Each structure stands twice: as C-alpha cells, then as structure tokens.
Amino acid sequence: AQSVTQLDSQVPVFEEAPVELRCNYSSSVSVYLFWYVQYPNQGLQLLLKYLSGSTLVKGINGFEAEFNKSQTSFHLRKPSVHISDTAEYFCAVTHHTGNQFYFGTGTSLTVIP
C-alpha cells in the first residue's frame, strides 16, 4: 500500500521569501511522484512530476522539487514567492505498474504582502 503525508496543513509566508512544502511517501515499490496546485474554485493542475532520472525536477511558475529516495521525500520549493502563488498544493504518488493516484491532505500556502 502507498500513502502520502504532507506535514504542514497551512504555510504562511511573506511575498518574495522562499518556501518549502514538505511531502513524504511510503511505498514498497518504485513510484512516480507529483505536485499539483489548486487555485480557489478550480480543479487541480500539474505543477511538476518525477518519473525517473535527475532527482531535481523543475516545474511551472518557478517551482522545483527534489526526490530523495533514502528519506522517501519529495519536498517542493520556490526561492521567491508571489501573491499569485496563494493556493492549495497536493503531493501525489502512483507506482510504476499501478493505476491509482494517492494524494496527501494538502498544504494551504498563503503569501502575505
């Protein structure tokens, strides 16, 4: 079985400050990892994904994440946030031969002017 833990339910951060949203997963098999973003009253859209290769993955809007297999983590980072980054962020995992996506409970990022 797989599971995803997002350690912070709410993260307030000042505009232009750096941010890290934490995600840990548990799985006994090889996995693919994802970060999705949800703006108010909208669906989820893909921010970035790790499938294989380089453990540092770059996504849209200046976000990046690093896959750490030994720590089973996939933390999301941005060096300087904007007001428009205020949203809900979800970490997700699926395994290589599976067809179900497992989501964390989400982290609400609020950027303060």
Next chain:
Amino acid sequence: NAGVTQTPKFRVLKTGQSMTLLCAQDMNHEYMYWYRQDPGMGLRLIHYSVGEGTTAKGEVPDGYNVSRLKKQNFLLGLESAAPSQTSVYFCASSYTSRRGTEAFFGQGTRLTVV
C-alpha cells in the same frame, strides 16, 4: 482539446434524491477516476476505471455507483443522497506509457445535500 469536462458544476439536492455526475475526456485515456474533496482530508478515491466496461472500488465507494459504457465517459451516480455526501467531486483521467504517467482533472462539481 477540452481535456476533462464535468457536468454539472453546481447542484443542490434534497436528502434521498438521486443524481448523476457526468465526466467526459477527449484525450483517449484508458483510466478514469472519481474523487471527493473535503476540508482537511485531501482527495479520496471513490471509484475508478481501467478501461471501457470496467470499474473498481476506491477508498470511499459506499453510497456511489459508476459506469463506463464508453471510453470517453465516466458517470458517477448517487442513488439516495445523504448530507454526508456534500462535497466537491473531481473527475480525472490518466494515461500510462513506458515514460510515465500523469493525471488530468476536471474543474469539479460542488454538491450540497440538504
């Protein structure tokens, strides 16, 4: 391409009423999913389908039924709505290939059961 389209976007039901949520995707994806989103609980899988004519239960299937008669459509039914089914429902579809996978989401259906 429209991607994943859900109808309706909003609905209010009385307890005991029934309704069907429609999900349509135009990306020729094999896999389709229904999730519900509740505050503090993330997205929980209700049912999913790995191809036309097949469905399977997810994490929270009770009170819901699904059908996948056509590859592009995935219907979610509530036979007798309950207030506990008040939620935002998301449909998604995904592909798989040797190079990986990705899920695409609809805009959601906000359902209130009174």
